[in-house]
Amino acid sequence: MIRAPVSVVLCARNEASRIEKSIRAIEACQPDELIVVDGGSTDDTVAIAERLGAKVIRSGGRGLAPDRQLGADHAAHDLIAFIDADHRPAPDALVSLQRDMEEFGLDVVQAGVGIEDNGFWNRAEHDAMAVFQHQPGSRSLMIGVAPTLYRKEVLQAVRFDEVNKDQSDDADLFKRIVDTGRFTFGVGRTIVPQYHHPEFSDYMGKFRWYGRRDAEFIRTHPDRAHSMYFHLFVRYPIWRPIKSVFTGRPRAAIYFWVCGLTRLGVVISKRTQALFSRPQTQPSESGDAA
Numbered sequence: 001m002i003r004a005p006v007s008v009v010l011c012a013r014n015e016a017s018r019i020e021k022s023i024r025a026i027e028a029c030q031p032d033e034l035i036v037v038d039g040g041s042t043d044d045t046v047a048i049a050e051r052l053g054a055k056v057i058r059s060g061g062r063g064l065a066p067d068r069q070l071g072a073d074h075a076a077h078d079l080i081a082f083i084d085a086d087h088r089p090a091p092d093a094l095v096s097l098q099r100d101m102e103e104f105g106l107d108v109v110q111a112g113v114g115i116e117d118n119g120f121w122n123r124a125e126h127d128a129m130a131v132f133q134h135q136p137g138s139r140s141l142m143i144g145v146a147p148t149l150y151r152k153e154v155l156q157a158v159r160f161d162e163v164n165k166d167q168s169d170d171a172d173l174f175k176r177i178v179d180t181g182r183f184t185f186g187v188g189r190t191i192v193p194q195y196h197h198p199e200f201s202d203y204m205g206k207f208r209w210y211g212r213r214d215a216e217f218i219r220t221h222p223d224r225a226h227s228m229y230f231h232l233f234v235r236y237p238i239w240r241p242i243k244s245v246f247t248g249r250p251r252a253a254i255y256f257w258v259c260g261l262t263r264l265g266v267v268i269s270k271r272t273q274a275l276f277s278r279p280q281t282q283p284s285e286s287g288d289a290a
Contacts, residue, residue, distance in 0.1 A: 009071030063165025100188025119198030142174035168213035211266025236260025
């Protein structure tokens, strides 16, 4: 098929160790535009991106969701692909994603994610993705925001949260996309390799980061809190591990248990703090009549 023009947006903060390989992989895809939105890096992220010829926009550290919208607003083309610093797309990835978009009739299509094997937790995460994410077709609730191809009109009609830097970029965006009833989204057949640091401490840091975003989503969207709690109380510790075992991927079950329980612990902690930090109603100074 003839590929339509695509703007690639890469949002990064302190990604000097990973961004060069990502940009070189993106360049091999021959995008019509590559924008790097830097979220306040203190390492060589910007210098590397500029050396490799990317257009760099400095956001001033407003947060990931605002950075994604900033990149989309600067994109020149009607198709926008969010590809992150840990992604390693194959040279045909942009063509393949457009093919997925057409095949499934979608306005937004996410690639399947394959985790590069550098240790147990990488293998466990890869198996986890195979259990719940590698099923091509439309979705009804949400997908990940990257590596994902969008029709620009979606990001013009339903923008990322540009104010709250703690907001979950994916859950919040797709909640509001669903609310419009106008756009379709799903997962395609394309697989994009992803490099994650293999250390357990890095995974725990990521799981806690997810948990803080989960808590913020619950706070800002109380009408969908039940869905997030179901995700954390049922899907992660029960349903997905059962599916993992029955599909011969026991490592994925361990991943789901550790990730889900860590995220749930952060959510409970944040919601408990919020409950006890609410301002107390001041008693009337006038008192009862004598």
